[in-house]
Amino acid sequence: MIGLASSGKNDGWSVGKSFVSALVGIAIGEGAISSIEDDVARYAPELKGSAYDGVRLKDVLQMSSGARWTEDYSDPESDINRWLRLLAEGGSIDAFAASSVRGCDPGTLSRYNTTDTHVLGMVVRGATRRSLTEYLREKLWDPLGAEADAFWVVDSTGVEVAGGGLNATLRDYARLGVLYLNGGVWDGRQIVSEDWVKASVTPDAPHLMPSPGSSGYGLQWWVPDSSGVYTAIGVYNQFVWVDPASRTVIAKTSAFRRYAADLQPESYRIADHFALFRAIADGT
Numbered sequence: 001m002i003g004l005a006s007s008g009k010n011d012g013w014s015v016g017k018s019f020v021s022a023l024v025g026i027a028i029g030e031g032a033i034s035s036i037e038d039d040v041a042r043y044a045p046e047l048k049g050s051a052y053d054g055v056r057l058k059d060v061l062q063m064s065s066g067a068r069w070t071e072d073y074s075d076p077e078s079d080i081n082r083w084l085r086l087l088a089e090g091g092s093i094d095a096f097a098a099s100s101v102r103g104c105d106p107g108t109l110s111r112y113n114t115t116d117t118h119v120l121g122m123v124v125r126g127a128t129r130r131s132l133t134e135y136l137r138e139k140l141w142d143p144l145g146a147e148a149d150a151f152w153v154v155d156s157t158g159v160e161v162a163g164g165g166l167n168a169t170l171r172d173y174a175r176l177g178v179l180y181l182n183g184g185v186w187d188g189r190q191i192v193s194e195d196w197v198k199a200s201v202t203p204d205a206p207h208l209m210p211s212p213g214s215s216g217y218g219l220q221w222w223v224p225d226s227s228g229v230y231t232a233i234g235v236y237n238q239f240v241w242v243d244p245a246s247r248t249v250i251a252k253t254s255a256f257r258r259y260a261a262d263l264q265p266e267s268y269r270i271a272d273h274f275a276l277f278r279a280i281a282d283g284t
Contacts, residue, residue, distance in 0.1 A: 121162025
């Protein structure tokens with residue numbers, strides 16, 4: 001396990017999406033959620049009439065909900081920037097999700113959408129009758145022996161921002177990678193089912209497969225290629241990167257200040273990080 005950055009608490013941004021996915025898997029294992037084939041509105045009825053009404057939980061996990069969305073940080077009027085303004089100015093992220101409209105058929109197009117993960121948080125809250133904070137602490141933080149408390153950013157109604165609001169230490173982010181590297185087992189205890197771990201890092205439809213210059217997608221995990229590597233990625237270049245072949249986990253929480261200033265690859269530096277991580281893994 002390798003860490004790159006300080007030991008303080010940092011917002012992992014979309015790295016938190018992979019933690020939310022783990023909570024979904026745990027809720028399924030406990031029977032609180034029956035199946036990923038279920039309609040998300042079964043657990044979050046406030047989504048009835050929205051783009052998410054009639055959409056499978058699986059499609060939302062795979063960023064294929066069909067909800068209309070633009071995640072372009074360089075465009076002030078993009079959906080992600082409207083979402084961020086709502087957080088800054090006050091409002092309900094649940095209500096924001098419930099106002100979503102359909103853009104295409106669910107399960108047909110991979111469209112990265114931070115609101116999809118917030119919907120997963122709504123499903124977990126509805127299915128377990130607990131807040132994300134409570135469920136995370138009980139099902140992941142305490143069992144993993146986290147070195148420090150974590151916290152979620154909340155909206156003005158007090159609801160956790162599931163799509164990118166988890167703050168934790170570097171080593172505690174890395175613990176999720178180690179857990180998945182070991183098939184969901186920690187200190188001899190099965191925390192997340194092995195089947196869920198495998199499904200989470202295995203693209204299973206044509207629109208989810210990796211291609212040259214573009215990573216594939218599982219259940220809230222990125223899959224860069226066919227090598228077996230998978231990674232959680234946060235805006236500004238946070239990562240939990242897992243290479244099962246070399247049994248390497250790398251966590252990084254530092255931030256690139258010019259991230260997504262435009263749509264050019266050099267404004268994202270994803271490929272640069274992948275090359276760095278592979279070089280580290282090759283040297284282990």
